[in-house]
Amino acid sequence: MEYGDDSGDALPLEMPWVGEKFAELYWRQLAEYSAGLPDTTSGVLHQNHGAQAAVVRSLRTIYRATAGNFSLARVHDAWADTVRAVASTVRTMPLRYLQVLGGKLEPFLYRYPCRPGFIDLNPGVAFNFRRYQGLIQQLARAGWVEHIRSNKQNTPMLGQLDDLESFMFGSARAALGDVASVLAPLQDHLCFYCRERIDQRAEVDHFVPWVRYPRDTAHNFVLAHRGCNNAKRDMLAGQRHLESWMSHLQKKGGEIGGQLRQLGFVADSKCSIRVALWAYEQGVETGSIGWIAQGHTEPLVDECLSVFRRPGGCLQPS
Numbered sequence: 001m002e003y004g005d006d007s008g009d010a011l012p013l014e015m016p017w018v019g020e021k022f023a024e025l026y027w028r029q030l031a032e033y034s035a036g037l038p039d040t041t042s043g044v045l046h047q048n049h050g051a052q053a054a055v056v057r058s059l060r061t062i063y064r065a066t067a068g069n070f071s072l073a074r075v076h077d078a079w080a081d082t083v084r085a086v087a088s089t090v091r092t093m094p095l096r097y098l099q100v101l102g103g104k105l106e107p108f109l110y111r112y113p114c115r116p117g118f119i120d121l122n123p124g125v126a127f128n129f130r131r132y133q134g135l136i137q138q139l140a141r142a143g144w145v146e147h148i149r150s151n152k153q154n155t156p157m158l159g160q161l162d163d164l165e166s167f168m169f170g171s172a173r174a175a176l177g178d179v180a181s182v183l184a185p186l187q188d189h190l191c192f193y194c195r196e197r198i199d200q201r202a203e204v205d206h207f208v209p210w211v212r213y214p215r216d217t218a219h220n221f222v223l224a225h226r227g228c229n230n231a232k233r234d235m236l237a238g239q240r241h242l243e244s245w246m247s248h249l250q251k252k253g254g255e256i257g258g259q260l261r262q263l264g265f266v267a268d269s270k271c272s273i274r275v276a277l278w279a280y281e282q283g284v285e286t287g288s289i290g291w292i293a294q295g296h297t298e299p300l301v302d303e304c305l306s307v308f309r310r311p312g313g314c315l316q317p318s
């Protein structure tokens with residue numbers, strides 16, 4: 001979604017980038033889990049049977065040193081070495097076993113053995129990952145949650161009821177209050193969608209809905225009335241909102257990134273825009289509707305993609 005396209009070509013991914021992606025995926029789960037129930041203990045979830053997963057061990061030191069702030073971690077002295085260690089674990093473990101089916105190597109996703117420093121996705125793989133992102137994401141999450149839940153070492157922490165899925169993959173809700181304080185003045189204290197004044201109860205909305213792309217990136221946050229946010233739900237915003245989002249990023253993208261990075265969020269406006277392009281291309285192709293206002297929607301049509309060809313859009317020659 002962030003680097004590929006729909007050409008169907010092979011896609012090389014650099015290992016340090018893959019290592020950093022793994023770090024980001026595991027980051028939330030480096031916090032101690034607490035079910036908050038009687039007779040449960042709290043602790044870092046076991047990701048493996050036996051000893052804790054090597055990825056978790058590598059990352060925990062830096063997690064503690066930065067009090068869990070991912071932006072601080074990325075500029076920490078030990079970050080490059082940590083990411084290298086994670087990438088090397090990925091290379092020796094999952095990459096080796098992921099394509100073994102029935103005891104036989106079937107390199108259906110990437111070339112194996114890997115070229116040094118890269119994962120080379122086969123032709124067509126990036127295309128299909130982009131097309132079936134929602135489905136693949138759900139399968140991967142359900143598999144991961146089940147893997148954690150079935151690990152007996154985690155039983156004392158989990159208790160009978162648990163909110164594992166939201167702990168492992170949920171939005172960083174706790175920090176969103178701080179995000180609201182940053183965004184309010186940058187939006188002139190107006191709701192992003194209806195342009196009316198907001199008050200204390202404004203909510204942080206994921207411009208590209210969380211269900212479509214569950215990653216908290218700084219430039220994908222906008223502030224909106226609770227009512228507007230709830231009415232938009234899981235819909236993509238209509239073209240007029242997409243246009244104002246792009247021009248908002250043109251004007252305020254630097255400030256949004258600078259301030260939210262300090263709160264620990266990943267901030268890369270180009271990446272957020274590429275993800276938005278992907279989401280809108282999917283929306284157009286599948287005939288989704290775009291949300292305008294309460295009770296008011298429009299079909300998403302090809303024309304809304306033209307927004308990405310304007311200055312600042314990712315279809316502009318750079």
Ligand SMILES: [Zn+2]
Pocket residue numbers: 191192193194195196224225228
């Ligand atoms: Zn509103």
